[in-house]
Amino acid sequence: MKDRYIENRDIIEGNLEYIHDKHSDIYQAYKEYGKLIHTKGGPLDEKTRWLIKVAISTVCQYQYSVVTHIKKASDAGCTREEIEHAILLTAPSAGFPTMMEALLALRREMKEEEK
Numbered sequence: 525m526k527d528r529y530i531e532n533r534d535i536i537e538g539n540l541e542y543i544h545d546k547h548s549d550i551y552q553a554y555k556e557y558g559k560l561i562h563t564k565g566g567p568l569d570e571k572t573r574w575l576i577k578v579a580i581s582t583v584c585q586y587q588y589s590v591v592t593h594i595k596k597a598s599d600a601g602c603t604r605e606e607i608e609h610a611i612l613l614t615a616p617s618a619g620f621p622t623m624m625e626a627l628l629a630l631r632r633e634m635k636e637e638e639k
Contacts, residue, residue: 536588574600575610582611582626583618590629604634 530536543551562573574597581589597607607630615623 530587530591533588570600571597571602571606574602575606578607578610578626579614582614582622585618585622585625587625587629590626591633594630594633598633604630 568576574593577593578590578597581593594607597610598604608627611623611626611630614626
């Protein structure tokens, strides 16, 4: 089952579809705003920006976002080890269980066996 470990994935994606269909101008403005901040907001390189987003998603405990940002970090050229380091760095601030949830998402995303 695809991404079954993201709780309420269908509901989340349905809600995204709803906002896109019913409020497309607002959704597009939001997406453009995020894109501008990501690309023109400062001097950080692409990989660093995605690693920060992985860490922020981890701290916020939003699994859908954690998985999305892990994928985008990987696509941007971040290694598995770099992504894991970004997740591990959250433990002192966000707590060990929070970090462990994101680490599990990374392991699942990388198709590693759970032991």
